Amino acid sequence: MISPGDPDFERQMRIGTLAVTAALGVAALLAGRPRVRAAAEIGPPTPMVVSLEILERGRRRSYQARPPFVLGRASAADVMLKDGEASRRHARFDSRDGVVYVEDLRSRNGTFLNGNKVTEAVEVREGDAIDVGATRVLVTEVRPG
Secondary structure: OOOOOOHHHHHHHHHHHHHHHHHHHHHHHHHOOOOEOOHHHHOOOOOEEEEEEEEEOOEEEEEEEOOOEEEEOOOOOOEEOOOOOOOOOOEEEEEEOOEEEEEEOOOOOOEEEOOEEOOOOEEOOOOOEEEEOOEEEEEEEEEEO
């Protein structure tokens, strides 16, 4: 039997402590990952409705639409932003199989969902905040429609 004064006890305790620390680190890393899903894994298109609150240049406006739609500075964008830090075609909302997601369209300054950089299609839910340049887009509703 190993007791607290035994050198084997201390070695076993160090190994056990390292194993617990590693497991906690992996759990924290996985918990912090955004909800990324490949578009192919999401499935076929399903009609959805997304409601947004757009906060730009000290003003607030609402937007409601069925994806797909594009946010950007271009006049051809579905949601035109008056933000010099936004790209002409900055981000795209789409839906598949009852899931709405946003993806960055290779914008210069990036798209961020809840502070995390969007590098591929990421699921959006009510309450999410999307930063496009200096503009904040709040997702107020996501529902079938």
